[in-house]
Amino acid sequence: MQPFEVIMKQAMPVNEQQLGPNLTFYDLHPPATDMLAEVTQSLSAARPHLHPKYFYDETGSRLFDAITTTEEYYPTRTEAGLLEQYSGDIQRQLGATGTIAEPGAGSCQKVRLLLERWAPDRYMPLEISRDCLLQSTRELSLAFPDIQISAVCADYCQALSLPSDSLPGGRVVFFPGSTIGNFDPEERRQFLRGLHHLAGPGGALLIGADLQKDSARLNAAYNDAQGLTAAFNLNALHHLNRALNCDFDVANMRHVAFYNPEAQRIEMHLECLKDQQLKLGECQLTLKSGTRIHTENSYKFSVESFTRELMEAGFTPRGCWTDPDNLFSLHLASTD
Structure with a gap:
């Protein structure tokens, strides 16, 4: 397997900057939108x-x-509680974690618990906002000096078309926050296939999905x-x-x-x-x-419906965790 840095340079035009002992910034020059x-x-x-x-x-x-x-908006705190409670169980399913890749990483806050508890070799946030990515990864590199951080400025299309061998072994794609629910069904099918490609052979996906529930609770969550x-x-x-x-x-x-x-x-x-x-x-x-x-x-999904979508994208379900009120679900699936 070629070094990560070599693969990145071969993948597409990229500007590489070493911003710290454990922080490398790769700018894939996301296309500007009119x-x-x-x-x-x-x-x-x-x-x-x-x-x-x-x-x-x-x-x-x-x-x-x-x-x-x-009080009304339950997804963030419910998902955080699931990660807090079950991160050990999830890691035991995964084994040693070489790389965590996070498309749409934003402020990189939700991944901190996994970085603390799993201690992966590398964290690879992918984010289109250059300023946001620079700020969040500089802070993260100081908080986790033993983790190599490969920050990639790219849009979703670029991120999901990276060569599958550009991520060293044991790679886990982390896609939290029920963001998957913002995609319409056909877009979602294509996106999940892209996450499968990003995880690559021997990889896995840890993803959050909001569950169907009483409409009054849903309406309240979006009309606080x-x-x-x-x-x-x-x-x-x-x-x-x-x-x-x-x-x-x-x-x-x-x-x-x-x-x-x-x-x-x-x-x-x-x-x-x-x-x-x-x-x-x-x-x-x-x-x-x-x-x-x-x-x-x-x-909004049921555990069964979202599991079917993962399988249609080529994933093999490995586990699902929900809160006692069945508000939210965390799904673990492998590419094999």
Whole structure:
């Protein structure tokens, strides 16, 4: 097997920087998005929509962190409790861990417990936000000086197409937070196959999935009493106003979130309370009163349905852990 660094350089154009004794930064130069063209196309569609990535400027990230601490929003604390309780059982299933790879690693907070308890040889966070990745991995490299950190700045497409031998043996892909529920079914099938490729032969996947439950509890989780989720949803429009000067009248937009039992998903929308005249570059766009902009889906699963999806992607289920109230599930699956 070739050294990791050699494989990375052969995989695609990459800028490598040694930022510390145990921190190497690989910039795969994620392709830039034409934000104006993308937003114009999505808002002009028959069913207007926005990509959920527009939630996440500095304000949006801060709001999401606050949401995870609310009484109504159970996924974050429930998953953290499962990792705390069962990380030893999961490690015994896996054996020695050579590498933990985490696509969409963000602030790298959730992986800390695994790094502490499993002490892998290498941690490989993959994240499109260069600044976020640099800040979080610099902090992590100081906290875990005995773990080699190979930070890869890449989008999902680049991350999931890396050669499978670019990760040394015993590799575990970690994908927490029920983020898998944000993908529509066909996107989810393709993404899970990509995670299988990223794990490679002899690898494994540890993934969180939110479970189906009483609709009242689901609706409460996305309509918290403090209004943080509403502010988070509406912040996408503030973000676009700052970035594109598109003149959303945010005061006359309403957060709408509800559980759709037929689709088995939470839907988030922004509803116009009066006509909106938007500027999108040289274009003008009218959104009529009552128009809803679809901003996010969050699919909910049963243990059985998500296990089937893992198997369809080529994984072999190895274990599943749930909390006493069956709110959330952690799944371990191998590529063999």
